[in-house]
Amino acid sequence: MKLLDWLVVAAYLIYITYDGIRLTKRSREVEGYFLANRALPWWAVGLSVMATQLSAITLVGTTGQAYADGMRFIQFYFGLPLAMVILCVTAVPFFYRAKVYTAYEYLERRFDAKTRALTSFFFLMSRGLSCGVIVAAPSVILSIVLGWNELTTILVMGLSTTLYTMFGGVQAVTWTDVKQMVVIFAGIGVCLFIIVGQFPAEVSVGDALRVAGAAGRLKTVDASFNLNETYTLWSGLIGGMFLALSYFGCDQSQVQRFLTARSVAEGRTSLLMSAFVKIPMQFFILLIGVMVFVFYQFQPPPLVFNQVGAAKVERSQFKPDFQSLQAAHDAAFAARRQAAVELAQAAPGSETAGRAREAYGAANRAMAETQRGALALAKQVDAKLPNDVNYVFPTFVTRHMPVGVVGLIIAAIFAAAMSSISAELSALSTATVIDFYRRHLKREATDAHYLAAAKWVTGFWGLFACGVAVYAAQLGSLIEVVNRFGSFFYGSLLGVFVLAIGTKRATGRGAFFGLLAGMASVAVVSNYSKISFLWYNVVGCAVVVAVGMLLSLTERPIQQAASPDLE
Amino acid sequence: MPELAHEPEPQPEFRHWGRVYAAVIATLVAVIIALWLFSLAFA
Numbered sequence: 001m002k003l004l005d006w007l008v009v010a011a012y013l014i015y016i017t018y019d020g021i022r023l024t025k026r027s028r029e030v031e032g033y034f035l036a037n038r039a040l041p042w043w044a045v046g047l048s049v050m051a052t053q054l055s056a057i058t059l060v061g062t063t064g065q066a067y068a069d070g071m072r073f074i075q076f077y078f079g080l081p082l083a084m085v086i087l088c089v090t091a092v093p094f095f096y097r098a099k100v101y102t103a104y105e106y107l108e109r110r111f112d113a114k115t116r117a118l119t120s121f122f123f124l125m126s127r128g129l130s131c132g133v134i135v136a137a138p139s140v141i142l143s144i145v146l147g148w149n150e151l152t153t154i155l156v157m158g159l160s161t162t163l164y165t166m167f168g169g170v171q172a173v174t175w176t177d178v179k180q181m182v183v184i185f186a187g188i189g190v191c192l193f194i195i196v197g198q199f200p201a202e203v204s205v206g207d208a209l210r211v212a213g214a215a216g217r218l219k220t221v222d223a224s225f226n227l228n229e230t231y232t233l234w235s236g237l238i239g240g241m242f243l244a245l246s247y248f249g250c251d252q253s254q255v256q257r258f259l260t261a262r263s264v265a266e267g268r269t270s271l272l273m274s275a276f277v278k279i280p281m282q283f284f285i286l287l288i289g290v291m292v293f294v295f296y297q298f299q300p301p302p303l304v305f306n307q308v309g310a311a312k313v314e315r316s317q318f319k320p321d322f323q324s325l326q327a328a329h330d331a332a333f334a335a336r337r338q339a340a341v342e343l344a345q346a347a348p349g350s351e352t353a354g355r356a357r358e359a360y361g362a363a364n365r366a367m368a369e370t371q372r373g374a375l376a377l378a379k380q381v382d383a384k385l386p387n388d389v390n391y392v393f394p395t396f397v398t399r400h401m402p403v404g405v406v407g408l409i410i411a412a413i414f415a416a417a418m419s420s421i422s423a424e425l426s427a428l429s430t431a432t433v434i435d436f437y438r439r440h441l442k443r444e445a446t447d448a449h450y451l452a453a454a455k456w457v458t459g460f461w462g463l464f465a466c467g468v469a470v471y472a473a474q475l476g477s478l479i480e481v482v483n484r485f486g487s488f489f490y491g492s493l494l495g496v497f498v499l500a501i502g503t504k505r506a507t508g509r510g511a512f513f514g515l516l517a518g519m520a521s522v523a524v525v526s527n528y529s530k531i532s533f534l535w536y537n538v539v540g541c542a543v544v545v546a547v548g549m550l551l552s553l554t555e556r557p558i559q560q561a562a563s564p565d566l567e
Numbered sequence: 568m569p570e571l572a573h574e575p576e577p578q579p580e581f582r583h584w585g586r587v588y589a590a591v592i593a594t595l596v597a598v599i600i601a602l603w604l605f606s607l608a609f610a
Contacts, residue, residue, distance in 0.1 A: 074602065081595045085588045213609030220602040233599070265581050272591060279598055 001146065001398065001406055008407025012414065013160055016179065020164025020172035020422075030450045033169035034101050034430045035260050042266035044178050046273035049248070049257045050281070051177035051419035053274075054184065056138035059285065059416045064389030066289025070217035072231040074286055076534070077279050079241030083248060084275040086241075088268040090501050091249040096264045101434040103255040103497070110500040112508035113439070118515060119493060120435035123252055124428060126489050128461060131424040132468025138417045139469060140386055144308050145394040146410070154469045157417055162462025165422045166455050170260055173422045180415035187412030188284055190405055191397070195291040198400060200298050200341075207344035208294040214343060214357050215364055217290045230532040239534030246490035246537050250497050253427035292396050297340040299400075303329045303371060305391035309378040318377045325377070329370040336363035421465065429458040487526070491537030492518030495544025499552075507552040514548025 001009075027033040065073055091103075100106045104123065108116035139153040146153065164172045196205055203211075212218050222232045229235065248254045248271065261267035303326050304310040313322045339360035346353035378385055397409045433454045442449075495518050499506035521543040522536045531539075 078595065078599060081591050085591055088584070088588070209609045213606075218606055218609045220606045221599060268584070272587065275591065276594070279595075283602075 001410070002403045004404045005407030005410065008404060009411050009414070012183065012411035013156065016176050016415070016418065017160045017164050019179065020168045020176045023164075023168040023171040023175060026171045027167075027169035028451070029447050030433075030454065032171070033451055033454055034256070034426070034434070036170050036174065038260060039262055040174055040260045040266075042261060042269040042273065044174055045257055045261045045266065045270035046277075047181045048174045048177040048260075048419075048423070049254060049270060049274040050278060051181045051184075051416075052253055052257060052423035053247075053278075053420075054281075054416050055134050055420040056413050056417035057134065059184070059413055060138060060141060060393050061390055062282070062285055063289035063292065063393040064387075064391070066217065066286040067293045067392045068389045070212075070215075071220045071283075071286045071290060072222060074220050074279070074283055075222065075231045075233055075236035076240050077282050078233065078236035079238065080244045080278055081272075081275040082237065082241045083244035084271045086245060087249045088271055091255070091497070092258055092267045092271065093264050094501055095255060095259060096261075096267055100259075102252050102431050103250055104252070104431065104435050107496065107500055107511070108439075111506075111511050115496065115508050115512045115515070116435060117440075118512060119496060120431050122489050122493070122515075122519075123431055127251070127253060127424055127428055128464055129468055131421060131428065131461070131465040133472050134417060134420050134424070135465050135469035136472035137386075137390075138413060141390050141394055142410070142413065144306065144391070145398055151470060154466055157414060158421065158462060158466035158469060161418045161421045162425060162459060162466075165425045166458040166462065169454070169458075170256065170426050173426045174257075174260060176422065177419045180419040183408070183415040184412045185281075187409045187415075188281070188288065191401070191409055192284060192288055192291065194401060194405060195288065195295055198295060202341070203294075203298070203344050208291065210348065211297055211340050211343055211360070212290045212294050214360055215293065217293055227535060228530045228532060230534060235532055235534045239532070239538060242491060242494065242537035242541060243534060246494040246541075250490070250493045251427075252431050253424045256427050256430060257423070289393065292392060295396070295400070298337060300330065300333050302395065303374045304378055305388050305395045306378070306385060307391075307395070309382065309385045309388070310374075312381045313374070313377050316377075316381045318381065322374060322377055325370050325374045329367060329374070332363055332366035332370060336360060336367055339363050425458050425461050425465070428461040429454050432457045432461070487533050487536045488519045488522045488540070491522060491540025492544050494537065495541040495548065498541060498545050499548045503549065503552075505552055505557055506548055507555055507557070509555060510548040510550075510552030511544075513551055514544040514546075517547040518544035 026036075031037055062073055095103060095106060098106050098109065100109075102120065104116045104120040107119055135154055135158045139150050139157060142148070143150045143153040148156075164176060168176075196208070199208055209218065222229070223234075224232055225234050226232060227235075258267035258270055261270055302310065303322075304313070310322075313319070339356055342356035343353060343360050346356050375388055378388075394410075394413070397406055401409065433450060437453055437457070438445075438450060492515050496511050496515050499511050499514065518540040522540045525531055525539050526533070526536060
C-alpha cells in the first residue's frame with residue numbers, strides 16, 4: 001500500500017467515526033437511541049438492512065469462492081425476495097403495531113416471560129459470539145494484507161465501531177450504514193471496471209466470459225434436487241427462504257432496522273428494496289471473483305495466495321516439495337495461458353474452439369492439482385491457516401490495483417465489517433436492556449437511567465466482541481462452532497414466531513419446549529446426516545411447530561386478553 | 568419549530584401491496600431465467 005492508499009483508509013475511518021459520534025444529539029431518550037423515534041426514511045432503512053447483512057466475510061469470502069468455484073453461490077439468495085414478501089405481510093405489521101423494542105418482547109405478550117427470556121438469551125449468546133467472529137475473520141486477512149498485527153486490526157475496527165455505536169445509537173448505525181454502502185458500491189464498481197481494463201488488449205469482455213464459462217465458473221442455476229448439495233435452485237428457494245425468514249424476521253439485528261422506519265408502509269418498502277438490490281449486487285460481487293479468475297489466466301497467480309502461509313512452508317522441511325510444485329505450477333500456467341488465448345480468439349462453436357477448450361481444461365486441472373498439493377503442505381505446517389480462497393481478492397487488490405483504488409477497496413472491506421458490527425452491537429444492547437435489565441432487574445427507573453445503561457451495555461458488548469475476536473483469530477475452529485450454534489438456533493426461533501403469529505392455539509409451554517426440541521433436532525441432523533446446512537432451518541422450524549402444537553393441545557388455550565392488540 | 572396553520576392531511580394508505588408482491592415474485596422468476604440463460608450462453 002502506498003501513502004495515498006493509507007490516506008484514503010485513514011480518511012474513511014476518521015470520517016465514519018466522527019459522523020457516527022456527531023449523531024449523539026439525536027439520541028437523547030431511549031426510543032431515540034434504540035429506534036430513532038421511528039422516524040427514518042425507507043431508503044435509509046433499506047440500505048441499513050443490506051449493510052447489516054453484508055459483512056466483510058461476504059465481500060472477501062464470496063469473491064474468493066467465485067474464483068475457486070464459480071457463481072453457484074448466487075442461488076443462496078433466491079429465497080430472499082420470497083421471504084421479504086412473507087415478512088411484509090406478517091412480521092413487519094405485527095412488530096411495528098405492537099410498538100415493541102425487540103422481537104422477543106412480543107413473545108411475552110403472546111406467550112409468557114420465560115419464552116421471551118429464553119429466545120432473547122439465545123440471541124445474545126449467538127450474536128455476541130458471532131459479533132466477535134465478524135470482527136476476527138476480516139482482521140486475520142487484513143492484518144496479513146496491511147502488514148499489521150491481528151490485535152491492531154481488531155482494535156481499529158472493533159473500537160472505532162463501538163465508539164460511534166455507543167454514543168450515537170441506532171441513528172449513528174443507520175446513517176453510517178448508508179455512507180458505508182456508498183463506499184461499498186463505489187468499491188465494487190471501480191474494482192470491476194479496473195479488472196476488465198487489465199485484460200490483454202486482444203481479450204474482450206465476451207472472450208473473458210467464454211474462458212470463465214469453459215472453466216465452469218459461470219454456472220449460476222443448478223436445478224437438481226439433492227439435499228446434500230449446498231447450492232442448488234431448490235436449496236436456495238426453500239432453504240434460503242427459511243434462512244432469510246429467520247434472519248430478517250426473528251434476529252433483532254435486522255428486526256430493529258425496520259422498526260426504525262416511519263410507518264409500516266416504509267418498513268415494507270425498505271425490505272422489498274433490499275430484496276430487489278441484493279441479488280444484482282451479489283451477482284456483481286461474484287462476477288469480480290470470476291473476473292479475477294480470468295485475469296489470472298493471463299498473469300501468473302501465486303501458488304498459495306496466503307503469503308504468510310507460503311512463507312511458513314518455505315521455511316519448513318517441505319521446502320523442496322513446495323519448490324517442485326511451484327515448477328509444475330509455472331509449467332501448467334504457461335500451457336493454460338496459451339490455451340486460454342486460443343480459446344478467446346477462436347470462433348465460438350468452431351473446431352478450433354473445441355480443441356482449445358479441451359487443452360484449456362487439461363491445463364486448468366493440472367494447475368488446480370499443484371495448488372491443492374501446496375495447500376496440503378501449508379496445512380501440514382500450520383493446521384490453523386484460514387481457507388486460502390479468502391486471500392484471493394485482497395491479494396489481487398494489493399498487487400494489481402492502481403494507487404488510491406487499493407485504499408478505496410480496503411476501506412470498502414472495513415465498511416462492510418463495521419456496518420455489520422454496529423448493527424449487532426446496537427441489537428445486543430437493545431435486547432440486554434429491554435428484555436433483561438428493564439424487565440427483570442430495574443423495572444422502575446427514569447428514561448435517562450435506561451439511556452445511560454444502554455450506552456454502557458453497548459460499550460460492554462463492543463469490548464466483549466473484541467475479546468472474542470482475539471481468541472477467535474487464534475482458534476480457527478471457534479468460528480465454525482459459533483456458526484453451527486447460530487444455525488441450530490435460527491430455524492427453531494423462526495418456529496417460535498410461526499407459533500406466535502400464525503396460530504391462536506399455541507401456548508407458552510408449547511413454544512418454550514418446542515424451541516428446545518427444535519434446537520436438539522438440528523443438532524442431531526447436523527451430526528448424523530449429510531444434509532446441507534441450508535436445510536437446517538427448515539428442519540428446526542418444522543420440529544418447533546410440530547412439538548409446540550402437540551404440547552399446546554394438551555393444555556388450555558391462552559385467554560384472548562393475553563394477545564397483543566395489533567389491529 | 569414553526570406552528571402549522573392546520574393539521575397535515577393524513578396520507579392515504581397504500582392499498583396495492585398485493586400487486587407489489589406479485590411484481591416482486593415475477594421479477595424473481597425473470598431473474599432466475601435470465602441467470603440460467605446467461606449460464607447456457609457461456610457454458
